[in-house]
Amino acid sequence: MGREIDHKNVERLRDIFAKDGCQRLDIRNHVTDIVSRQHLERACRAAGLTPEELKTCQSQYPRLLFRRHQVQCLHGQHRLKAAEETLPPSDRWWTVDIYLDDISPDLRTALIDEYSNEKAPTDGEVYRKIRQYQHEANALFQNRWWTRLSPNKAKRLRQLTSPDNTHLCAAFDALLAIPGLWNGMSLGLLNTVLALKCDEELIHYLTHVKNFWATLVNHDRTRMALIDLHTVDTLQLYAPRASKVDRKTVKGKILGGEVFSNFSRSERAAIWEKIRTHEMCDGIIPSLHTFFRDISYLELCANAVKRLVVLNKQQLTVRSALVHSFRSRRSNGSCLIQTSETSFRRQPGSRDELISSGYRQIWMADESVIHGMATPAKQLGFRTPPIKAILRQSPDHQIARAALLKARKPDHYHYDHETFESLVEQIAGYFALAVPNEAAPVAHITGRAIQxxxxxxxxxxxxxxxxxxxxxxxxxxxxxxxxxxxxxxxxxxxxxxxxxxxxxxxxSPRASPGHPSSSEPLSPLFIPSDVPRSESEPAYDNMSISGSDEASFHGRQDRSETPEEQHQRQGDRWHRHQERQPARVGVWGWRAQALWLL
Known part of the structure; x- marks a missing residue:
C-alpha cells in the first residue's frame, strides 16, 4: 500500500500547484500505478493502441482511461489528491508510470517507498517502515529506510530498539496498529525519553494513547487501521467530556464526517457515543504529539525527583528505586494524604496503596525546592541516602546553632562538642511544637485552557x-x-x-472513619530526627537510615500531655539520637505544593 494521505501535505502541494502550475509532464512528478494486464489491454484498445506501442511512445504520451477501482497508486497519492482539488473536471489527468500487477513483491515495495521530489517522510513513517521490515526480516528494505535518518536519529532509534529498552519499545510498537497516530512521532526526542528513567510513566502514557483510540472501535484491529492522520491531528487535545464547547465541536466533526471519514455514518455515531460515555475517553484526547509535548513537563519534575534516589543495575528507574526504598512503619494500615500546605488526613490502605499514594505525592511536591520533595518523601515512608542527606541540611538546626553561638561571645565562652550538638537538637525540637494557623479558604480560581x-x-x-x-x-x-x-x-x-x-x-479522596479529616501540623522548617531502626531494616552506605516517631513525624501533639511533658519528651528523643546527627548546614524550605507546578 502507498502512503496514507496527509491532508497538510495535500494543502502544501495544492498551494504549489496554484502558484507554479502542476508540471504534470516533468518526469520527477510522475506517479506510479499498477494495473492488471486485462485492464491495461482494454484501455489500450479504447485509445487505439497496443501494449507494445505504448512502450515505444516517446514524443507524446497517450491518454488512457481507467475506472478508479482498476488502478492502484503506489506512489504520488498526495499529488493526485491536490490536483483533483485544483484542476477543473475537464483537465484532470496526470502522467503515470504503469506497472503490471504481477511484479515481484520486492519491486512493488521499492516503488511504494520511492519519494522523488515529494515531501520527505515523517519520523513516524520511517519508524513504521523500519519496524515492518524488521518484523518481515527484510534487511534490504530496512537499510533503505535507515538511510533516510540523520546519524543522531538513527542512533536514538537503535537505542530504543535495543534489548535494554524492550518494554518501552513494545509500548511504541503497540501503536503501529493505528496509522493515524504517527504524525506525532519525534525520533529526535528519544534521547530525552530514554534519559528520563521514568519508563513506567512513559509506558503508561503510551498505553493510554493506544487504549483511547482502540476503545472507539472496540479494539478491532481492522477498524483501528482505518483511523487516519487527519482524524488524529484534528481531534487531539480536545476534551469533550470536560468542556461543553469542546463537546459540541467534536460531536460536529465526527457526526458530520469531517473526521473518521473511512467509517460509515452509523459507525461514526457509535464512535461519538463511546467518546461521550466511556470512562477510557475521559480527559484530553491523547496522541503521540501530546506524549512528546508532555514529556518536556515530566522532565522538569523528574530532574528533581531523581535527586532523591540512586539508580543502579538493580533499580534502573525512578519508580523502582523509590519502591525499593519504601519502609512501612507503624502506619496502622492507613495512608497519609496531604490536603494543603499544612494539613493532612488519613485513609485506610494496603501496603501497595501506601506505596502508590506515597509515590504519587512525591511527584506532587514542589520540584523548584529540592528540600520540599525530601520532606514528604520521608513522611510517606521512603528512605534513601540522598533523602537523608538532604534532610540533614535543616535550617532549624542552622537557626539553633546560630542562636547558641550568638548568645555568648565565642572569645569568652565555648560549648563542649557533645553538649553543643545536644542543645542544637533540643532547640530544633522545640520548633516542631509550633502549630500552624488555620489558613483562610482559597478561592477556587483557575486558569483557562481555551487554545x-x-x-x-x-x-x-x-x-x-x-x-x-x-x-x-x-x-x-x-x-x-x-x-x-x-x-x-x-x-x-x-x-x-x-x-x-x-x-x-x-x-479515592475520603477521610478515614477512625481519623477524620484534620490538620496534622508540620513546621515549615523543622526536620524531625530519626528513631532507631529495626534490625531488619537495611543500612545504606554506613548511614543511619531509620524510621521516625510518627507523632513527631507529622507534627502532631498528644493532647493528653501538658506542654512541659511534651517538651521533655521531645528533648529526650533528640538526646537519645544526637550522635547520629552530624552538624550540617544548608538551605531548607518546606513547599509541599503539587505535581505539575514549577
Whole structure:
C-alpha cells in the first residue's frame, strides 16, 4: 500500500500547484500505478493502441482511461489528491508510470517507498517502515529506510530498539496498529525519553494513547487501521467530556464526517457515543504529539525527583528505586494524604496503596525546592541516602546553632562538642511544637485552557500561579466536572492521569472513619530526627537510615500531655539520637505544593 494521505501535505502541494502550475509532464512528478494486464489491454484498445506501442511512445504520451477501482497508486497519492482539488473536471489527468500487477513483491515495495521530489517522510513513517521490515526480516528494505535518518536519529532509534529498552519499545510498537497516530512521532526526542528513567510513566502514557483510540472501535484491529492522520491531528487535545464547547465541536466533526471519514455514518455515531460515555475517553484526547509535548513537563519534575534516589543495575528507574526504598512503619494500615500546605488526613490502605499514594505525592511536591520533595518523601515512608542527606541540611538546626553561638561571645565562652550538638537538637525540637494557623479558604480560581496549544507541554507561568493553591492529592483525584471552557486545572489532572493512571477506588479522596479529616501540623522548617531502626531494616552506605516517631513525624501533639511533658519528651528523643546527627548546614524550605507546578 502507498502512503496514507496527509491532508497538510495535500494543502502544501495544492498551494504549489496554484502558484507554479502542476508540471504534470516533468518526469520527477510522475506517479506510479499498477494495473492488471486485462485492464491495461482494454484501455489500450479504447485509445487505439497496443501494449507494445505504448512502450515505444516517446514524443507524446497517450491518454488512457481507467475506472478508479482498476488502478492502484503506489506512489504520488498526495499529488493526485491536490490536483483533483485544483484542476477543473475537464483537465484532470496526470502522467503515470504503469506497472503490471504481477511484479515481484520486492519491486512493488521499492516503488511504494520511492519519494522523488515529494515531501520527505515523517519520523513516524520511517519508524513504521523500519519496524515492518524488521518484523518481515527484510534487511534490504530496512537499510533503505535507515538511510533516510540523520546519524543522531538513527542512533536514538537503535537505542530504543535495543534489548535494554524492550518494554518501552513494545509500548511504541503497540501503536503501529493505528496509522493515524504517527504524525506525532519525534525520533529526535528519544534521547530525552530514554534519559528520563521514568519508563513506567512513559509506558503508561503510551498505553493510554493506544487504549483511547482502540476503545472507539472496540479494539478491532481492522477498524483501528482505518483511523487516519487527519482524524488524529484534528481531534487531539480536545476534551469533550470536560468542556461543553469542546463537546459540541467534536460531536460536529465526527457526526458530520469531517473526521473518521473511512467509517460509515452509523459507525461514526457509535464512535461519538463511546467518546461521550466511556470512562477510557475521559480527559484530553491523547496522541503521540501530546506524549512528546508532555514529556518536556515530566522532565522538569523528574530532574528533581531523581535527586532523591540512586539508580543502579538493580533499580534502573525512578519508580523502582523509590519502591525499593519504601519502609512501612507503624502506619496502622492507613495512608497519609496531604490536603494543603499544612494539613493532612488519613485513609485506610494496603501496603501497595501506601506505596502508590506515597509515590504519587512525591511527584506532587514542589520540584523548584529540592528540600520540599525530601520532606514528604520521608513522611510517606521512603528512605534513601540522598533523602537523608538532604534532610540533614535543616535550617532549624542552622537557626539553633546560630542562636547558641550568638548568645555568648565565642572569645569568652565555648560549648563542649557533645553538649553543643545536644542543645542544637533540643532547640530544633522545640520548633516542631509550633502549630500552624488555620489558613483562610482559597478561592477556587483557575486558569483557562481555551487554545489547544495550551493543553500540552509546560504550562504558562500565569496559569501555574492560578492553579497552585488547588493542586493536591484530593483535587487531582476528584471527578471531572464538565464546564463551558476547559480549565487549566483539568489539563493538569488529565496529564497526571496519562502518566500515572487513575487511582483505585480505595485511594479515592475520603477521610478515614477512625481519623477524620484534620490538620496534622508540620513546621515549615523543622526536620524531625530519626528513631532507631529495626534490625531488619537495611543500612545504606554506613548511614543511619531509620524510621521516625510518627507523632513527631507529622507534627502532631498528644493532647493528653501538658506542654512541659511534651517538651521533655521531645528533648529526650533528640538526646537519645544526637550522635547520629552530624552538624550540617544548608538551605531548607518546606513547599509541599503539587505535581505539575514549577
Amino acid at each position: 489547544l496549544k495550551e493543553r500540552c507541554g509546560v504550562p504558562q507561568e500565569q496559569t501555574q500561579h492560578l492553579d497552585r493553591p488547588h493542586i493536591f492529592f484530593d483535587t487531582l483525584h476528584s471527578a471531572t466536572v464538565s464546564q463551558r471552557n476547559l480549565s487549566s486545572l483539568e489539563v493538569r489532572r488529565s496529564v497526571y492521569y496519562a502518566f500515572f493512571g487513575k487511582p483505585s477506588p480505595t485511594t
